[in-house]
Amino acid sequence: MTLLVAKKSNGNITLSSDTRITFGDDQHFDYGIKLFSTEMNFKNGFVGYIDRPYIHPKLPNDAKYHIGLGMTGSYMAASTVKESISSLLQRLFIMGPQTDLSFKGVAGMILRVYEAVTCELARTSFERAHCEMVIVGHCHIENRPLALHFSIKDRPGDTKKFSFDEILMQDGILCFGSGKNVANNILATDPDISPMRLIKKVIKEKLHNEVGGGIQHGSMYGSNFLLTAVQDPDVKPVFNDDGEITYDSKTYLRSTPHIIDPLEKPWLATGSPVVGLDHQ
Numbered sequence: 001m002t003l004l005v006a007k008k009s010n011g012n013i014t015l016s017s018d019t020r021i022t023f024g025d026d027q028h029f030d031y032g033i034k035l036f037s038t039e040m041n042f043k044n045g046f047v048g049y050i051d052r053p054y055i056h057p058k059l060p061n062d063a064k065y066h067i068g069l070g071m072t073g074s075y076m077a078a079s080t081v082k083e084s085i086s087s088l089l090q091r092l093f094i095m096g097p098q099t100d101l102s103f104k105g106v107a108g109m110i111l112r113v114y115e116a117v118t119c120e121l122a123r124t125s126f127e128r129a130h131c132e133m134v135i136v137g138h139c140h141i142e143n144r145p146l147a148l149h150f151s152i153k154d155r156p157g158d159t160k161k162f163s164f165d166e167i168l169m170q171d172g173i174l175c176f177g178s179g180k181n182v183a184n185n186i187l188a189t190d191p192d193i194s195p196m197r198l199i200k201k202v203i204k205e206k207l208h209n210e211v212g213g214g215i216q217h218g219s220m221y222g223s224n225f226l227l228t229a230v231q232d233p234d235v236k237p238v239f240n241d242d243g244e245i246t247y248d249s250k251t252y253l254r255s256t257p258h259i260i261d262p263l264e265k266p267w268l269a270t271g272s273p274v275v276g277l278d279h280q
Contacts, residue, residue, distance in 0.1 A: 003211045009171050011145070013146075017177075032213065035071075071131055081113070081131055107164055115162040132150060147166065149176070
């Protein structure tokens with residue numbers, strides 16, 4: 001399933017995806033969610049050496065960031081991995097000055113969860129239940145946004161290697177998922193096409209049967225990754241190329257639940273140009 005597009009431009013990183021979930025060869029559901037904004041919560045001063053709490057000088061008592069997760073592959077595996085990661089990131093305790101607070105340090109913990117969940121699913125006979133993911137977030141140690149690609153590679157002896165690599169260290173665009181070859185062919189002839197227009201082209205022209213539904217988009221805003229609502233490709237676009245919502249010739253802030261109340265903006269409801277994040 002999926003066409004996931006990651007792009008870095010002028011230091012900002014975005015993720016875009018379709019919303020189709022496929023079952024077997026000819027069944028699909030077009031209201032899936034494949035991009036997520038998950039809170040990463042550092043707890044400072046709660047635990048430490050013996051009986052004295054350790055307070056890290058670089059963090060406030062509660063340091064909260066939202067990171068972005070883009071999932072491809074088996075939807076069951078992606079959902080299970082995503083929920084396990086979200087649970088892990090809710091309480092990250094600082095144990096002492098040796099604690100690795102970098103984004104890659106946290107990614108090391110995510111990798112162990114990713115491997116454990118995937119292996120457990122395989123053990124219960126779901127051998128094809130595996131996923132890949134791209135995680136985007138701000139590293140306050142290096143003071144920059146990072147994008148990390150988590151994947152499973154074959155090794156000799158029918159074993160697997162779980163790993164992550166930093167991607168988009170320079171400006172560029174990368175595609176993942178079953179629709180990546182189709183997307184890369186489009187990029188070869190139109191390298192300046194935006195991620196949302198790229199996904200829309202694949203959907204509208206029916207270039208890949210596992211890519212369809214709506215279009216999700218999210219990007220870094222300061223230290224946080226925020227999502228827009230889901231765009232319906234069959235109606236007049238309400239996003240500009242930066243993923244911002246446009247309405248009545250004005251540009252509004254992104255439609256996160258913390259910024260825009262859908263009751264005040266009825267055009268965010270089902271049946272209008274945009275479907276809310278929960279499709280309600």
